Amino acid sequence: MTDFKKIEENLKKEAKRLLESGEVTVVLAYGKGFDEKHPMPYAAKSVADVDNIVFNEYCTYNMARYLVRYPQGTKIAIAVKPADSRAVVQLIQEEKVKREDLVLLGIPVDGMKNSKTGEVIDSKTTNGMYNPVLYDILLGEEIHGQKAASPYDVLAEYEAMDKDARWEFWKSQLDKCIRCYACRKACPMCYCDPCFIDQLKPKWADKAPQSPGNIMYHLTRFHHLAGRCIDCGECSRACPVDIPLYLFHKKVAKECEEMFKQASGMSIEDKPVLVNFRVEDSDKILE
């Protein structure tokens, strides 16, 4: 189990040091919310701000989401849990941020909780990793020896469905969508400006919360994230009507991994699978 208090202490200590020395101008971490169970994403910009930093089991946000808000070249320290570190790596691969502008404060985690439901977040809704894939400073002890479940195990039931059943499943799930776009806004990989769904020329889907517009929005978003989704689960947690978006993302990630032998956001040496061509790449995508 993660020692949350210890990590909070280390996070504050490092944030203070980095801001004091001027090494970074902003530390992206977690801050106090209206109560302990509801912390918030927080950008500490001065030593005085550091007092507001917290870390507990409800600090689930993927702070990589906020990186693209800062002009390139801004020196940023960012608290990264395992999935968040993969998001940062993916953003580096996609040249949205530069490695040299970032200080990664790595946080190994086990037992994060969804503040809405109180459920422990594990490989069912996220990639289920315990340790960040990339960090400069580690704020806790790396976690080893834990049984690591495959993030794709949860797909068993979904994969057992035939095409028609899957279509029905997604139709009924996406019918619930109220088009608040919390999913794309919580997603660290959704940085398009403007997002296709906001375009008026061409207009890709109507604004009303109904099919086919809902399906157009979600299926397009799912595919825009093919080979890029790092399975942090933020989209599903952000959804006010609990659409299990993670299922589709996991399914696409799994196919992608099988085809290209590369998981997203694992190494800054990798190139994003869908912009990279290798002779040995699978032709399955063309079938």
Added chain:
Amino acid sequence: MLKKTAIEKIPELAAALMDKGSLLAPVKEASGHNFAEIKDPQKVDLNFYNTIISPKGAFFPHKEDFIKYKTGKDASAEEVDVDSKPVFLFGVRPCDVKSFSIMDIHFNGAGIVDPYWSKRRKATTIFGYAYDLNQPVDATDFYNSLGIYAADTEGSDIFMVKTDKDLLLKGITPKGEEILAQLNTLVDAGKDDEKYFEDTLQKGKEYKTRFLCIDQDVIARKLEDIFNNNDFWTKVSSACLSCGACTFVCPNCYCFDICDDTLFGKGTRRRVWDACMFTDFTLEASGHNPRTQVSQRLRQKINHKYSYHVKKYGVISCVGCGRCTRSCPVNIDIYSIVEEALKV
């Protein structure tokens, strides 16, 4: 006259209402409760705290078709009628009931009468429903700060209180009394029930949500004063993702867009909810956007509810139901922002 029905007979009551018109009531969905048109009376579920999405959709649906049209050679257009058969809006919490009267300002007053809203308002009987005073208050609620209490009957046609085994119903308006008199599934309540009902209304005042002393003129002026305080607005909005979850669940957000959706020569002109938190909300035809920053958009949202609305209509456009905070993916809390603003 106070009436009652056993809790296990609520489906019978629901069925009786369905015979008279459409019934909108809370149903349990995977993510929680929401109001829905009832097809199966067994689905009505009064064991909820509050719904995820407010009941404003009963009068102001998320999407509302105005005109069906054809383009091209045989161009034609036909208005879509609002169904005016009776509607029973069942199980609305007092803070949400209050929200309807604030929304009336926009849709049924202030010089504009929206025919869609007002037709539905007229056709609807509101069954208010006291919060369960034995359950803990949700940490996000703050309706007490807006002068609303857990068992206020104001605005309801019929008000309902649940006991251990019964649902007590009392007509508040003549319209409500008339409906109650027609419902044969109900029986007269006894003296004990009367006492329980009255006690609940009283005890509702002691069912404490978060409380902040909000003088509407003070907060309105304060927000006006700090309009240009960029540090403040940047700070309170730094976590905001600028999604529309808060506005879509809100009982008092009423912004909408009117869109034409045409495909293969056939189309619909409809009204759809819009949200001031969306980047393209203020995008002008020239390409200019006066609110490009998240901080500007969040400032608009807070100021609209707590400042402009007070100055224009003399009332805060928020009932403290706590939905925006509960639905926010990053726990932004409007109560805390108002609290902070007062301290600046």
